[in-house]
Amino acid sequence: MNANTVKGDTIEARLRCLGANDVQQVQGTLYFVTFDISDCEVSYTYNINAKNKYFLQRIKPYPIPEGIFSNEGQVVEFIKRDLIKFENAHHSHNFSKFVEVTQMIQTTTKEMETFFLNYNVDKECLDQLLEDLETIQRTIRNAKSRSEHIIV
Template sequence: MNVTAANGNMIETRLRLLGATKIEKVSGVLYFVKFELDNHLEVSYAYNVNAKDKYFLQRIKPYPIPEGLFSDEEQVVEFIRRDIEKFKNAQRSTNFMNFVELVRIMNGVSRDMESLFLNYNVDKVDLERLISEFTEVQKTIKESKEHSTHVVLTNVEIQE
């Protein structure tokens, strides 16, 4: 038994002691992919292949966001190709760094909301206020889409 397998067994035992009802060992493989675009912008991804040969893809940089489950590696490659194309285009915008910062802030807000939900007994009035304010943010995003020009890109060959 190697060190990784021993660590996995130790974690599994501890999770069972915590009350885990099902632990499934998956023979997945984890991959990290990194792209360096202009102006030192790094766009990176992680994906793993699970026991059912499905690919779970997540963008890591410039901000983390799960991208979903794909049925084959061609879909993963095509998604990344289009995503890189979009980042190359978006990077030309004078608002690019502000947008990246905004997404990072929103990711932080998501973590803060989870912490609030799981660690505090929040007053109903505060919760209703948060719902109202975030509903307004969603409305502002929708309105911004409606009066902004939609970007349509042609296929750009990406060097492998």
């Protein structure tokens, strides 16, 4: 018996004890792909699920789910376009700041989840957070409206 199967069965049993209605074991395949663009590493992970669909996620320089694709050609085409965009963006003087801001947003998302799941957040705090986020979104919209759009 495979050690991964035993671990999977143990986790499944524990999840059922927690009240899980359904736990499905899916025969999938997981891949990691890494590219070097100058001094920047861009990497992805994708898995093929039981329905032969491809779930793709960029993991570096910052994690973001990219979606579900029907076939490997779509995955390759997406990554190809994404790499061209990163190559182009890497030439910007602001690239390192862009990555820093994006990583801060990822950290903030995790901190927000921890905050909301572990604390009783008052309305005043929530209102302030919404106001601050609306300001950030407005700043992004304004910057987009006055910036040149790059077509790839």
